[in-house]
Amino acid sequence: MFNRTRIALACALASLSLSQAYASEQSDAKGFVEDSSLNVLLRNAYFNRDYKNHTNDAKVWGQGFIGTFESGFTQGTVGFGVDAYGLLGIKLDSGRGRNYGAFFDTDSDGHPVDDTSEAGGVVKMRISNTVLRYGNQFPSLPVLAYDDSRLLPQSFTGTLVTSKEIEGLELNAGRFTADSPMGDSSRDPNRLKSIDVIGGTYAVNDALSVAAYHSDVEDTFKKYYGNVNFTQVLSDDQALNFDFNIYRTDYDDNSTAALDFGGDGNNDSNTLWSLAAKYSVGAHAFIIAHQRSSGDAGYAYDYGDGGSTIYVANSYYSDFNLKDEQSWQVSYELDFAEYGIAGLSYKTAYVRGSNIDAGGEQDGTEREFFNQVKYVVQDGxxxxxxxxxxxxxxxxxxxxxxxxxxxxxxxxYPLEIF
Known part of the structure; x- marks a missing residue:
């Protein structure tokens, strides 16, 4: 485990060479009020999970309001500011008792609540291109990523330093001590002890980027993450992209996360990696990917490190991250802009996982057929x-x-208030 002293040291090292900075954001600060913004996202969400055994089905519909305020930074060598957010979710229908906890929590009688709300804020400080934030945040890092895939987003409470002193290089270090999950207005119902994170990304050039991160969820696990992303432009409308992601997880003894994913609680570990190749030509993209999980247990996440902490290729409804699992994906993407419908896109994917150690007499298998269509209004x-x-x-x-x-x-529908 690394402590706050190490985090502070890492942040100091990140900003040592200010002379190499490509530009200073703080020197261009316009002021606390002048650079402030207030936005509200209206989100209407419907969720229907139909289990084919006809039990425990989930069906829920809700209206969400996600308001975010971001102040500018005060002028001077050191700038100060505040951010704040307010969340409100209103239940429109819960499918005659088939509630889904990630939308709405239940009351003391076991019934879904009619609405849920949460508010939070951050104080922030900036020197040059390095920003320190403390408070309620939405971290989006490969080893600590908040979940925003339902009605209202997950949030975390803690400290995060982000440094961009050198062009192409972003460094992050932080410590968080509370986790507020989706659908629950409580600040820390899961009683997160702490999670420390450190790492960064570097754009080597326009074609190549790399990333490395580490996290430590107290009494749960330690994670290491790496990424290499490379794009080869073949012509004006053709490109080939390779994306490699890898996680190494060392579980603490008797970790619930390890036990839930097939471990025995004694020095369990897991390695999960994926390699995806994407060929883009005009409006079309074709993807193939291979993903593999190995070790004493499967890959566990959302145990204090966020519900989106799985930056691998084969993550859809299933994440294909079980013990000893090997999976293949074939997928296709279409951008309708070239056919006169800007803003419309479609994706389909088929993923099959095999060799799963699920405790049965034979290796298990799973498969998923995924389809998604999205349209964004372009004007008016x-x-x-x-x-x-x-x-x-x-x-x-x-x-x-x-x-x-x-x-x-x-x-x-996003609304820009100011």
């Missing part, structure tokens, strides 16, 4: 209004998981 009074519909058809062996069909529908 409804500019930026987006509509997204996604569907997953999932089938698996009995030891692996229940068969299901899932539909998610989102309508979002």
């Amino acid at each position: 009074s409804l500019k930026d209004l987006s509509l997204k519909l996604r569907n997953s058809i999932y089938r698996a062996d009995r030891d692996v998981g229940p068969n299901l069909n899932e539909i998610r529908a989102f309508v979002e």
Whole structure:
């Protein structure tokens, strides 16, 4: 585990060479009020998960309001500011008792609440291109990534320093001590002890970028992450992209996360990696990917490190991250802009996982057929209004998981107040 002293040292090292900075954001600060903004995102979300055994189905519909205020920084060598957010989710329908906890929590009687709300804020300080934030935040890092895939987003409470002193290089270091999950207005219902994070990304050039991160969730696990992304432009309308992601997880002894993913609680570890190749030509893109999980347990996440902490290729409804699992993906993407419908896109994917150690007599398998269509209004009074519909058809062996069909529908409209 690394402590606050090490985090402070890392941040100091990140900003040592100010003479190499490509530009100073703080020197261009216009002021606390002059650079401030207030936005509200209206999100209408429908979720339907139909388990084929006809039990425990989930069906819920809600209206969300996500308000965010960001101040500018005061002028001077050191700039100060504040950010704040307010969340409100209103239940429109819970499918006659088929509530889904990631949308709405339940009351003391076990009934879904009619609404949920949360508010939070951040104080921030900036020197040159280095920003320190403390408070309630939405971190989006490969080893600590908040989940925003339902009605209202997940949030974390803690400190995060982000430094961009050298062109192409971003460094992050932080410590968080509370986790507020989706659908729950409590500040820390899961009683997160702490998670420390450190790492960064570097754009070597226009074609190549790399990343490396580390995290430590106290009494749960330590994670290491690496990424290499390379794009080869073949012509004006053709390109080939390779994306490699890898996680190494060392579980603490008797970690619940390890036990939930097939470990025995004794020095368990996991390595999860994926390699995706994407060929783009005009409006079309074709992807193939291979993903592999190995070790004493599967890959666990959302145990204090956020519900989106799985930056790998084969993550859809299923993440294909079980013990010893190997999976292949073939997928296709289409951008309708070249056919006169700007803002409309479509994606379909098929993923099959095998060799799963699920505790049965034979290795298990799972498979998913995924489809998504999205449209964003490009102009007019409804500019930026987006509509997204996604569907997953999932089938698996009995030891692996229940068969299901899932539909998610989102309508979002951003409002810029000032």
